[in-house]
Amino acid sequence: MTILNSLFRKRIGFPEHEALSFDKLDDVLEKTAKEIPFENICVLNNTAIEPSKENLTNKILEKYEGGLCYELNPLLYYFLIENNWDASLIRGIIYDGSRQRWNPTGKTHVAILIQNSGQTYLVDTGFGGNLPLIPVPLNEGIVTSSNGQFRVRRVSTEYGDYVFEMKLKHKDKDWRTGYAFDSRQSVADQGELAKIQQIIMEHEASAFNKGPLLTRLTDTGNITLTESSLTEWKDGKVQKLPVTHRDFNKLVQEHFGININ
Known part of the structure; x- marks a missing residue:
């Protein structure tokens, strides 16, 4: 077992020698959401470092810090890969419901697609309090977790071919758009993640360089x-x-x- 695999399991409290089957992903996602915070302290302190596999392991699993989507989801992606999952990182653009527009920072949201039994699922542990806590199929089917109801609809936009939607428990009466993404285009390498980090740190429209x-x-x-x-x-x-x-x-x-x- 690799260091990342072992440390990730230890951090979230998932048994070290238990196989990571599809049925166990719900448990992993819920434990991750409770144990690893979504936070922007390094962005504000200007101490962020390139989101490589080694740096993310050190920051989140050894120092017990949290991170933003371009840190949390890549770390989970590496964990899935090391547990023999067919996974890929994708980029999305957040929809700002209060202003009725796509975020001017562009496609700076990072999420994961996995394959299981011929079906593609969206997995996300880097969307703040909007986490589905469960794999969401790319077939417009509604899934329900302790955090609400979630679905992925095939909708063509200038930013991709799918839209992630949610109806959070106790908060939303109607469906609202979370983000759009392109299932056909994967994140190429950690250099692409570094570019996303730079936008988040420097863009005037970034919500994460203003305050904690x-x-x-x-x-x-x-x-x-x-x-x-x-x-x-x-x-x-x-x-x-x-x-x-x-x-x-x-x-x-x-x-x-x-x-x-």
Whole structure:
């Protein structure tokens, strides 16, 4: 067993010698969402390094930090590959529902496609609080997890041939678009990931170079921390508390296990 494979299993609490069958992917995705936070601390501190396999292993599995989509999903991709899965990384563009437009940063969302029994599935552990927690088939079928309902529809856009849609539990009454992607075009190499990282760090429209954002799923909902508030969903009820600059680092450590002192 490789170091990455062993450390990934240890980080999320998945048995070291258990085979990673399709039926086990739901468990892996849920554990990953709860244990590895979606966060942008390195982007804000300008300490981000090239998202290579070795660097991601060190950052997320050895230092117990989190990351953004171009870090979290490539790490999961490497884990799947090392467990004999037919997987590929793809790029998507996020849809900004509040402005009714595609994100000006372009195709900077990274996700995964896997093959199983002749069917293609979308897998994503890098979409903040919008995670499906389950493989989503590219056949417009609706899947349901503890985080809501999800589907992938074949829709032709200038950005690809499919659209990922969601209806989050306790939050969405209607379906809304998450992102569009092209199933026919895979991420070529880590250099392409590095270019995505550069856009996220430098683009004026990037949501991740403005202020801190940390979020992860919990057993009862999810928790999100910004520089001004701590928001926690528990069984459909939300509590939002103000955060002071003095308390921020302590809350990062307490709720996300990251030491940024």
